[in-house]
Amino acid sequence: MSFLLKIPIGDYAEKAVDWLTLNFSGFFDGVKVGLESIIEGISWFLMLIPIFLFVAIIMLAAWWLSGTGLAIFSGIGLLLIDNLELWQPAMETVSLVITTTLIAMVIGLPVGIWMSLSNRAERILRPILDFMQTMPAFVYLIPAVYFFDLGTVPGAVSTVIFAMPPIIRLTNLGIREVSGDLVEAAKSFGSTTSQMLFKIQVPLAMPTILAGLNQTIMLSLSMVVISAMIGADGLGKIVLQGITQMRLGDGLEGGIAVVIIAMILDRLTQGLGKENNKSGRMFIRLRLKKQNP
């Protein structure tokens, strides 16, 4: 026997969601149309690029940022995806990842900067970020479907919520980690808060911020299969079909494609933050140095 009434958190949440859907349906429809056109636009554009050109561009970028190893791997990997006849769902997935990462960055960077400037903001935001990140991602799907129906958009929205915390956290951390001595020096020359931020703190925090971006991309890729459960297109759908129809082959092929994309994106964004001796840009820089020392 329980002598306390159960606190109806669930009921309240449902009522709140009902109220929101009722009163803000116009807003949600607008968001839906907007997001849908962005995601579809990007994937339409990606599909427009001939596969061999696409592969060549990625290989070049991989060489430039990371080195020959990644260039070869991404070449083989992407051709394998095409060979498995998964090119279109792969591009849909990439487009979803690009869109959600961009949105997470547009929201996350300013929030992270704000958090770094104000201790109160940090105190308020930290538990919210914990909540966003640790709440099982499936739970976001339910209200997202209420607001946006089935399809790619509710998947994108839950992905943004789930994937945004790292970029906020690491922007905050990176800026706070900038040495106090340097901040003091910049201050002593009469820097305003924004000059300090954009001339000193953000540039010095950049490696940490890029690590946050990398995490955000990885998390949004990890949501691909989950958001397929509410009808998002892409590789997730292939994997999900594999699961529901107990077809190991399909599921495995879809999974491999996800892994390839994840590895390429991960190494590419890691290359952004680091000066790698084997990377193409270093190769060229050294060549130039040798020519005119």
Place this chain on the structure above:
Amino acid sequence: MEKIQVKNVYKVFGPSPNQMLHFLEEGEDKETLFKKHQHTVGVNNASFTVEEGEIFVIMGLSGSGKSTLIRCMNRLIEPTSGEVYIDGENIITANRSRLTEIRRKKAAMVFQNFSLFPHRNILWNVAYGLEVQKVNAAQRNKKALEMLQLVGLQDYQNVKPGELSGGMQQRVGLARALATDADILLMDEAFSALDPLIRKNMQNELLELQSQIKKTILFITHDLDEALKIGDKIAIMKDGCIIQIGTPKEILCQPADDYVRTFTQDINQNEVIFKTKVPAKMMRKEEI
């Protein structure tokens, strides 16, 4: 003419610094205040005047409050009470935008650990003070290059600070401070992180430079030799208080108390008293 005037500056660190002031006025010292009230005294009733064109050295051991005091000059640290006048203007009451203006135009700082911006090359480091004043790129680069020539580092303008030795880095720090054309240089243990030989060279160079540029320099050090060598006037600090202010000769010949005497007894007095302040010959650059 007096350039900087400091009147009864106090700085107390702790949760309620203002309430501690009257304990200090009643004569409690740093140790008792910490034991009885858990507040740390940074600066305890400091007053002094720096004349234009003078090198004023504040000397004290670590924890004596000298670095806190110099930061009260441009309010990197807000004093708990007291007044600081630069060119007759009380900067403690200056509003935010006026303070920014003072930091940009009146007093530039050189730091113990150089505090060069590691993501910018040397030229851009030196130009930073002008950049925040929104001076256009051509003009500020020209000025920065001039300053680099002054400290003999014009060949290193495209290098990042991390690739330079300590002595070179601090010359960049000096050039960065000079680039803004501020009348006042605040030098916080500027040479303390350098090797003895390089430190000596830098002291000579500073004196040589000073004979050309005639800045008002407030110089912090923990090294009495350094203070005697470069100071026109020296203030000795202990536990946040200024114990004695005087010329090097006065410090040596009439030490105010036993504390000052413990420093001065090791110094070869003749060397200092009869030293003439002719700058040393320019060092060959390879030596530094």
